[in-house]
Amino acid sequence: MQVRFFHLRLWWTLGDFCDLPGASELMQEAPQFIKSDRVTVLSAVKRNGWALEHAADTLKQDKEVVLAAVNESGCVLEHAADTLKAEKEVVLSAVIQNGAAWPFASNHLKDDKDIFFAAFKQQGITVDKNMTAKELMLARIKRKGKALEYAAEKFKQDKEVVLAALKQDDKALEYAAEKFKRDKEVVLLAVKQDGLALEFAVDPLKADREVVVTAVKQKGDALAFVDKRANFWEERDVVLSLVQSTGRALEFASNSIREDKEVVLVAVGTTPTSLKFASADKRLNQDPDCLK
Numbered sequence: 426m427q428v429r430f431f432h433l434r435l436w437w438t439l440g441d442f443c444d445l446p447g448a449s450e451l452m453q454e455a456p457q458f459i460k461s462d463r464v465t466v467l468s469a470v471k472r473n474g475w476a477l478e479h480a481a482d483t484l485k486q487d488k489e490v491v492l493a494a495v496n497e498s499g500c501v502l503e504h505a506a507d508t509l510k511a512e513k514e515v516v517l518s519a520v521i522q523n524g525a526a527w528p529f530a531s532n533h534l535k536d537d538k539d540i541f542f543a544a545f546k547q548q549g550i551t552v553d554k555n556m557t558a559k560e561l562m563l564a565r566i567k568r569k570g571k572a573l574e575y576a577a578e579k580f581k582q583d584k585e586v587v588l589a590a591l592k593q594d595d596k597a598l599e600y601a602a603e604k605f606k607r608d609k610e611v612v613l614l615a616v617k618q619d620g621l622a623l624e625f626a627v628d629p630l631k632a633d634r635e636v637v638v639t640a641v642k643q644k645g646d647a648l649a650f651v652d653k654r655a656n657f658w659e660e661r662d663v664v665l666s667l668v669q670s671t672g673r674a675l676e677f678a679s680n681s682i683r684e685d686k687e688v689v690l691v692a693v694g695t696t697p698t699s700l701k702f703a704s705a706d707k708r709l710n711q712d713p714d715c716l717k
Contacts, residue, residue, distance in 0.1 A: 452466075452469060452476040452478075452479040452480065453478075453479040455479070457481065460479060460480050460481045460484075461480075461481040461483065461484070463484060463487065463490065466480045466481075466484050466490060467489065467490050467493060470490060470493045470494035470497060470501075471493045471497060472497070473497065473498070474493075474494040474495060474496070474497035474498030474499075474501040475494075475498055475501050476494070477490070477491065477494040477501050477504050477505070478501065478504045482506070485504060485505055485506045485509075486506040486508060486509065488509060488512070488515065491505045491506075491509050491515055492514075492515060492518055495515060495518050495519035495522060495526070496518055496522055497522070498522065498523070499518075499519040499520060499521070499522035499523030499524075499525070499526040500519070500523050500525055500526045500529070501519075502515070502516065502519040502526045502529040502530070503526075503529045505529075507531065510529060510530055510531045510534075511530075511531035511533065511534065513534060513537065513539070513540070516529075516530045516531075516534055516537075516540055517539065517540060517543055520540055520543045520544035520547060521543050521547060522547075523547065524543070524544035524545060524546070524547035524548035525544075525548065526544070527540060527541070527544040527575070528574075528575035532577060532578075535575070535576060535577035536558045536562075536577040536579060536580070537558065538556070538557065538558040538561055541558055541561035541562065541565070542554055542556070542561060545561060545564060545565050548565075548568075550564050550565060550568055551564065552564050559580070559583065559586065562576060562580050562586060563585070563586060563589055566586060566589045566590045566593065567589055567592075567593060568593070569593065569594065570589070570590035570591065570592070570593035570594025570595075570596075570597040571590075571594050571596070571597060571600075572590070573586070573587065573590040573597045573600040573601065574597075574599075574600040576600075578602070581600060581601055581602045582602045582604070584605070584608075584611070587601045587602070587605050587611065588611065588614065591611065591614050591615050591618070592614075592618075595615045595616075595618035595619035595622045596615075596619065596621075596622060596625075597615075598611070598612065598615040598622045598625040598626070599622075599624075599625045601625075603627075606625055606626055606627050606630075607626075607627045607629075607630070609630060609633065609635075609636065612626045612630050612636055613635070613636060613639060616636060616639050616640035616643060616647070617639055617643060618643070619643065619644060620639075620640035620641060620642070620643035620644030620645075620646070620647030621640075621644055621646060621647055621650070622640070623636070623637070623640040623647045623650040623651070624649075624650045626650075628652065631650055631651055631652045631655075632651075632652035632654075632655035632656070632657070634657045634660075634663055637651050637652075637655070637657070637663075637667070638663065638666045638667065641666075641667050641670045641671060641674065642666070642669075642670050645670045645671030645673070645695075646671075648667070648671055648673055648674055651677075653677045658677050658678050658679055658682075659679045659681075659682070661682055661685065661688065664678045664682050664688060665687075665688055665691060668688060668691050668692035668695060668699070669691055669695060670695065671695060671696055672691075672692035672693060672694070672695045672696025672697070672698070672699030672702075673696055673699055673702075674692070675688070675689065675692040675699045675702040675703065676699070676702040678702075683702060683703055684703075689703045
């Protein structure tokens with residue numbers, strides 16, 4: 426084993442590391458003296474930046490080693506020490522090599538326009554150096570709404586940014602600030618596109634008639650996130666709207682509504698197995714019309 430890694434060090438130092446298959450895996454298997462050897466690791470990351478992932482922690486704090494790694498593979502910034510993720514020079518080098526590295530930057534650099542410009546330009550997004558940090562983030566969000574997940578908190582608190590993210594990706598509501606999960610306008614926009622976004626709304630909106638009907642109409646499975654104790658389960662019109670999308674909603678309706686033959690027929694029409702939720706007192710579960 427020692428002989429193998431002696432030769433491994435020679436290959437790295439001599440510049441043949443790039444020709445080795447599974448280079449990062451070899452670093453993972455290497456003994457600690459290899460992972461801690463600065464000359465070896467520096468040589469390795471210049472040829473395969475991902476070797477940094479398995480280097481000793483002390484070398485993940487070494488600026489020269491990390492710069493060499495991110496210049497070869499920008500996204501290996503993820504494995505750099507936090508102190509270096511907070512250094513603009515290091516982050517810029519990473520995003521210039523691979524724009525997708527920007528989420529790994531320290532929070533205080535996630536509203537830096539120079540980093541945004543370099544990162545998004547590298548990703549092929551149309552940006553201009555004169556754009557503000559917010560304008561740059563909007564350009565990125567409009568391409569991929571999920572980018573909101575990695576945005577600075579101030580952007581998650583910005584309604585224009587959040588709405589832009591939702592228009593591109595309805596599930597972006599998960600990453601928006603809490604105030605938007607309480608904002609009916611924002612939640613309605615999300616559930617109109619994907620009813621399952623109801624999962625991320627605050628509890629009171631999961632009991633809101635308009636929000637719930639909109640979500641379940643868009644996707645019946647959104648029923649899973651609806652408040653089953655909401656007052657509207659006593660309301661025939663609301664339940665009728667819900668069972669038109671999924672008959673399973675009949676299970677949560679009040680007794681009087683589960684005795685309503687018209688509602689039961691609609692529920693069975695969309696979900697035949699929902700007949701078991703009909704009122705046994707009225708024998709609707711044995712009614713010929715409901716059994717058709």
